[in-house]
Amino acid sequence: MEIAKQYDPKQAEQNHYERWERQGCFAPEINRDENAPVFSIAIPPPNVTGSLHMGHALQHTMMDVLTRYKRMCGYRTLWMPGMDHAGISTQLMVSRELKKEGLTRHDLGREKFVERVWNWKAESGGQITKQMRREGVSVDWSREKFTMDEDLSRAVREVFVRLYDEGMIYRGNRIVNWCPNDQTVLSDLEVQKEPQAGKLYYLRYPEKNGERTLTVATTRPETMLGDTAVAVNPNDERYRDLVGATLLLPLTGREIPVVADDFVDPEFGTGAVKVTPAHDPNDYDMGVRHSLAQIVVIDSHAKMTAEAGPEFAGLDRYKARAKVVEKFEELGLLEKVVDYEFSISKCERCRTVIEPLISMQWFLRMDTLRDLGLELLEGFRKPRFVPEVPYEKVYANWLENLRDWTISRQLWWGHQIPAWYTADGEIIVARSEEEARAKAGTAEITQDQDVLDTWFSSALWPFSTLGWPAEATDLKTFYPTSVLVTARDIIFLWVSRMVMMGMKFMGDRPFDDVFVTGTILDKHGQRMSKTKMNGVDPLEVFDKFGVDATRLTLASVGSSDTRWNEKQVESYRNFANKIWNAARFCLMNSEGAIVNPAAMNGATAPLALHDRWIISRLNKTARDVRASLAEYQFHEAVQTLYHFFWDDFCDWYIELTKSDVIAEEASPKRVEARTHLLTILEQALRLLHPFMPYITEELWQMLPGDRAALLHYAYRGAEPTIMLASYPKGDDALIDEAVEWEMQAVIDLISRVRNIRSEMNIKPGEPVPLRIGAPDEKLRAVFLANTNQISRLVRASEVTVMEKLEAPRASARAVLVGGAEVAVPLEGLVDFEQERARLTKEKEKLGAESSKLEAQLANPQFAERAPAEKVDAIRARIADIEQRTAQLDQTIGNLG
RNA sequence: GCCCGCUUGGCUCAGUGGUAGAGCACUCGCUUCACACGCGAGGGGUCAGAGGUUCGAAUCCUCUAGCGGGCACCA
Numbered sequence: 003m004e005i006a007k008q009y010d011p012k013q014a015e016q017n018h019y020e021r022w023e024r025q026g027c028f029a030p031e032i033n034r035d036e037n038a039p040v041f042s043i044a045i046p047p048p049n050v051t052g053s054l055h056m057g058h059a060l061q062h063t064m065m066d067v068l069t070r071y072k073r074m075c076g077y078r079t080l081w082m083p084g085m086d087h088a089g090i091s092t093q094l095m096v097s098r099e100l101k102k103e104g105l106t107r108h109d110l111g112r113e114k115f116v117e118r119v120w121n122w123k124a125e126s127g128g129q130i131t132k133q134m135r136r137e138g139v140s141v142d143w144s145r146e147k148f149t150m151d152e153d154l155s156r157a158v159r160e161v162f163v164r165l166y167d168e169g170m171i172y173r174g175n176r177i178v179n180w181c182p183n184d185q186t187v188l189s190d191l192e193v194q195k196e197p198q199a200g201k202l203y204y205l206r207y208p209e210k211n212g213e214r215t216l217t218v219a220t221t222r223p224e225t226m227l228g229d230t231a232v233a234v235n236p237n238d239e240r241y242r243d244l245v246g247a248t249l250l251l252p253l254t255g256r257e258i259p260v261v262a263d264d265f266v267d268p269e270f271g272t273g274a275v276k277v278t279p280a281h282d283p284n285d286y287d288m289g290v291r292h293s294l295a296q297i298v299v300i301d302s303h304a305k306m307t308a309e310a311g312p313e314f315a316g317l318d319r320y321k322a323r324a325k326v327v328e329k330f331e332e333l334g335l336l337e338k339v340v341d342y343e344f345s346i347s348k349c350e351r352c353r354t355v356i357e358p359l360i361s362m363q364w365f366l367r368m369d370t371l372r373d374l375g376l377e378l379l380e381g382f383r384k385p386r387f388v389p390e391v392p393y394e395k396v397y398a399n400w401l402e403n404l405r406d407w408t409i410s411r412q413l414w415w416g417h418q419i420p421a422w423y424t425a426d427g428e429i430i431v432a433r434s435e436e437e438a439r440a441k442a443g444t445a446e447i448t449q450d451q452d453v454l455d456t457w458f459s460s461a462l463w464p465f466s467t468l469g470w471p472a473e474a475t476d477l478k479t480f481y482p483t484s485v486l487v488t489a490r491d492i493i494f495l496w497v498s499r500m501v502m503m504g505m506k507f508m509g510d511r512p513f514d515d516v517f518v519t520g521t522i523l524d525k526h527g528q529r530m531s532k533t534k535m536n537g538v539d540p541l542e543v544f545d546k547f548g549v550d551a552t553r554l555t556l557a558s559v560g561s562s563d564t565r566w567n568e569k570q571v572e573s574y575r576n577f578a579n580k581i582w583n584a585a586r587f588c589l590m591n592s593e594g595a596i597v598n599p600a601a602m603n604g605a606t607a608p609l610a611l612h613d614r615w616i617i618s619r620l621n622k623t624a625r626d627v628r629a630s631l632a633e634y635q636f637h638e639a640v641q642t643l644y645h646f647f648w649d650d651f652c653d654w655y656i657e658l659t660k661s662d663v664i665a666e667e668a669s670p671k672r673v674e675a676r677t678h679l680l681t682i683l684e685q686a687l688r689l690l691h692p693f694m695p696y697i698t699e700e701l702w703q704m705l706p707g708d709r710a711a712l713l714h715y716a717y718r719g720a721e722p723t724i725m726l727a728s729y730p731k732g733d734d735a736l737i738d739e740a741v742e743w744e745m746q747a748v749i750d751l752i753s754r755v756r757n758i759r760s761e762m763n764i765k766p767g768e769p770v771p772l773r774i775g776a777p778d779e780k781l782r783a784v785f786l787a788n789t790n791q792i793s794r795l796v797r798a799s800e801v802t803v804m805e806k807l808e809a810p811r812a813s814a815r816a817v818l819v820g821g822a823e824v825a826v827p828l829e830g831l832v833d834f835e836q837e838r839a840r841l842t843k844e845k846e847k848l849g850a851e852s853s854k855l856e857a858q859l860a861n862p863q864f865a866e867r868a869p870a871e872k873v874d875a876i877r878a879r880i881a882d883i884e885q886r887t888a889q890l891d892q893t894i895g896n897l898g
Numbered sequence: 899g900c901c902c903g904c905u906u907g908g909c910u911c912a913g914u915g916g917u918a919g920a921g922c923a924c925u926c927g928c929u930u931c932a933c934a935c936g937c938g939a940g941g942g943g944u945c946a947g948a949g950g951u952u953c954g955a956a957u958c959c960u961c962u963a964g965c966g967g968g969c970a971c972c973a
Binding site: 195282285 | 911927931935937
């Protein structure tokens with residue numbers, strides 16, 4: 003068989019995905035076991051804007067590892083793929099394209115514009131699915147969904163109508179976050195606070211009847227044109243007699259009252275606050291409490307309105323600010339201006355400063371929904387956050403302080419709000435226009451022009467994608483889903499809302515676990531972002547190092563943030579090559595043998611020590627990987643697999659079995675060794691498959707033997723693929739500590755001799771005789787049984803095992819476990835001084851360890867309070883050190 | 899303002915009460931018939947600092963410093 007010396011990831015990446023998909027391996031229907039347990043994941047739908055970034059690749063890798071693993075364990079698995087229409091982002095993206103043609107969306111009109119977005123979506127979405135296929139994700143494409151699909155839109159309208167009928171959705175004229183650039187309202191979560199170096203202006207407002215003035219402090223002087231009161235704290239002695247007085251608002255001549263309100267902090271500024279109910283959320287609340295008028299002086303484009311007066315009307319808010327300050331100065335009413343740092347709200351997407359405005363919008367009351375979420379968490383600890391700290395607390399805290407959700411958006415791209423208005427302004431909320439007409443009793447109705455916040459439809463994702471509101475089989479089978487894998491920045495935006503909507507409409511949690519991944523930072527520790535241009539494109543990494551190597555790197559990220567480190571991908575690329583070459587060796591020497599798990603149960607012939615050892619190691623590895631994955635410890639799983647394959651399988655097992663495997667003569671022994679080797683390799687490939695789907699499939703398909711027989715029973719009859727082979731169990735009965743101890747003794751012996759060779763500068767090709775003394779009978783038997791391997795691995799000319807070591811004075815020696823000792827006679831080669839130094843150094847090392855342990859043991863309280871097994875372990879270790887030290891002393895003494 | 903996380907060898911990160919780990923980098927030696935994307939052998943850390951709890955602390959508690967993140971209506 004001809005196999006390339008170096009692994010070419012591209013070839014393997016092209017060979018299998020299409021076949022897996024075509025044969026239905028990703029669909030749950032591939033599982034023929036009616037009693038199979040269920041595992042399902044709803045993908046966090048990527049936005050149809052743009053392409054996939056490293057964060058997607060990270061999450062997709064983890065979800066794919068889990069899905070492939072569970073599938074191999076015989077679960078009926080569904081990983082549901084899909085995309086999000088991403089309202090504002092997508093609309094902005096297409097608007098930007100239009101701008102290049104010198105057009106705005108208004109030139110096209112709503113219908114044509116939306117059509118154009120759909121075209122754009124088809125193109126961009128196609129790119130994304132292509133990229134996902136490259137990642138190797140085992141999602142069921144036959145079920146792919148888009149948040150604006152007809153069935154998902156139906157779910158959105160159904161939810162809206164039901165919530166409206168229950169009085170949880172309402173329309174109201176309230177103060178909201180307005181983006182003057184995007185011309186839409188935003189929810190609190192789409193607004194970002196930024197520190198801003200600004201000024202605090204102290205303005206004097208004169209009393210109407212009297213000499214006094216009241217000074218207020220503000221960061222936004224231009225809003226004074228809309229002031230309808232000044233508020234002070236009711237307990238503030240300084241202003242007590244002013245409460246109820248009337249002030250003359252400068253520049254306008256308007257009479258405004260001084261009111262008392264607990265909100266006012268007497269310590270801040272002057273202790274008197276100007277109240278602008280139409281342009282500040284706090285003032286809005288105060289205005290409601292004191293029945294103050296709302297005077298709108300800033301419009302939706304952040305320009306001053308006619309209400310601001312003829313001098314200001316039409317001015318930009320910042321120009322107006324300067325002018326107001328100037329006027330106050332002229333009037334001698336500007337007390338002072340001080341530097342002041344405060345935080346400013348900006349639009350998350352376009353960075354424009356948000357203008358708080360009073361606007362007619364749709365809102366969702368969150369009180370009862372919030373309680374559903376909190377009850378689930380407090381009563382059932384669901385969802386279970388991994389890691390629990392800090393996410394559970396952060397999530398609970400946010401829920402507790404939840405405010406109503408502004409769900410309408412002044413956009414064209416999205417789910418149009420299912421509300422209609424009659425000529426006389428009556429609101430009809432219905433599932434369709436027909437239903438609305440029927441309810442209204444007239445065809446003369448017009449639909450609300452706004453669309454819903456993108457996150458409204460995302461909130462329904464775990465059940466809308468499964469067919470809700472229909473009583474679909476998928477819904478019964480796959481809801482609730484098993485786990486949600488996501489980044490931490492959408493816990494509020496998305497996770498919490500899915501929980502609330504799931505509880506409300508399904509009466510059950512949308513997922514059991516929430517695994518929150520870390521973030522991949524650039525090499526300087528900065529977040530990757532488009533604006534900073536510091537992102538690393540996953541496709542480029544795939545091209546350079548292969549998908550499997552990249553997946554291993556990403557799976558190693560875990561739940562804490564990690565800087566991108568290409569060296570690490572390179573080391574996993576090397577690992578892939580190692581796997582390739584190990585398999586290459588197995589396959590080049592496979593004639594006459596096949597993969598045969600039954601041949602390794604020891605029933606037909608007793609197994610060699612190294613066979614029993616690798617079986618034990620393999621099962622321990624499987625057990626540990628399973629335990630790691632159960633806790634989403636991907637990093638731990640990768641480490642376990644890496645060291646099993648490289649250290650145990652390649653460095654030791656292949657080398658120990660090599661002499662039998664490459665024997666020139668065909669013999670039953672050779673067949674047996676080859677069978678064992680192939681069988682272990684096959685098991686190792688299965689262990690690796692969820693992490694490295696391409697290389698494992700590529701190699702698995704080359705293995706000799708009946709591959710169909712290797713499939714998990716749930717997939718009997720399917721086209722053979724490693725995807726459907728059963729995941730190694732990690733059988734405790736096959737983990738044998740005694741065998742591992744024995745093998746370890748051999749490994750240690752070999753290592754010590756290699757150390758001697760290296761330190762004594764013995765040429766690698768130069769054979770040396772080896773004399774082993776082992777007073778312990780069992781240990782002696784182990785060495786005797788493995789003289790061939792030992793001889794081969796240390797390049798020994800001869801190996802002599804005896805009870806009591808006898809060796810020439812001119813030998814290099816090493817002390818082993820159980821009182822055993824090894825000597826390498828080196829007539830003429832041993833520099834006695836050098837050997838003395840070498841042994842003395844070893845003795846010192848042991849001495850240092852021993853004195854530490856002695857000190858610990860000497861503490862009477864240690865023996866008293868520490869658990870007995872700890873004390874025993876230390877005593878045993880000290881005894882071992884003593885024995886070794888005594889032997890070393892003797893050896894050094896013999897040097898003369 | 900409140901809350902949280904991180905600080906471990908040159909670099910990137912594991913470890914979370916019982917003698918400090920990995921990969922990369924480094925040193926020495928190897929074209930050993932799977933692999934130089936490799937093989938063998940090594941060197942290197944008082945686990946940010948101080949105090950405390952404990953028989954025992956990188957690991958638990960307190961404080962300090964540096965870095966990062968989240969939340970908040972301070973005009």
